[in-house]
Amino acid sequence: MTTTTNTPETTTSIVKESAFLKELVLQVRAQDHYGVYRSWSDELVLANFVVSKEKKSKISVEGDVDPATQLRVLCFYRAIASSIEKQTGKLCQAVIDLSHEGFGWAIIWTGRLMVVSRTLRDVQRFGYPSFEKLAAQGERLVNSGIKNIEQYPKAADG
């Protein structure tokens, strides 16, 4: 992707209000082994998760997925796993399986239950048009995961 940070057009107060975005900030900061982000605001830490439609169209899906984008996708699904864990008390594990061409799987499970399973494509272009959309999609996946745990409690405990 780009190494420069985006300037999201939306107001950024949502980062302080959304439980999911707060979790996502934690996940990204957990990867910050050299303390680069230590002085950054939460909004700046999440800035690269926001990719405008126009910008997306300029990102080639021909090449490999770069490591920064891979890590961003992993952080996104880890934040979902962690949010589900906090709300249900079930230990969740997240795994991303990517081919070099940007296709693959995102998987979250607990016990014997697949809590979230999504096919990924064009991962090179991973990102959401705004913080609001990012938060909404994260929360949607968290809620669908929780619903699955409620629906299949035996497998979740298995």
Place this chain on the structure above:
Amino acid sequence: MTTTTNTPETTTSIVKESAFLKELVLQVRAQDHYGVYRSWSDELVLANFVVSKEKKSKISVEGDVDPATQLRVLCFYRAIASSIEKQTGKLCQAVIDLSHEGFGWAIIWTGRLMVVSRTLRDVQRFGYPSFEKLAAQGERLVNSGIKNIEQYPKAADG
């Protein structure tokens, strides 16, 4: 690991008798895009799955897992997924998630059910001491997967 083929000490007739090993041969041959194995016997195709204890101890777990070993691990779990699929009629998906250090997860699922989930370690040394042990371990995982599907039918259909 090595690019030379092993000479397994066991008699090789088991490859013709074991349903699991036959499935494994199919999976390996499916990866043979250049027809290198076309003239090889099934025993030779599986030869690198047999790694003696002595040989294992000589393989370093310091470096990255080489692509041939990764593919071998993937073929092993795909053969398990495919065997479960044939016996239960449930579509199974296999994913291997490996860190460069040789640690990771092997996952097989159907519907919302984790059919097989195993942590992997020292994948650089992946292999079994004989064709018999390879077949036995494969069959054990196939049977435990089938048992899981029987135990959690709702999640498997989910």
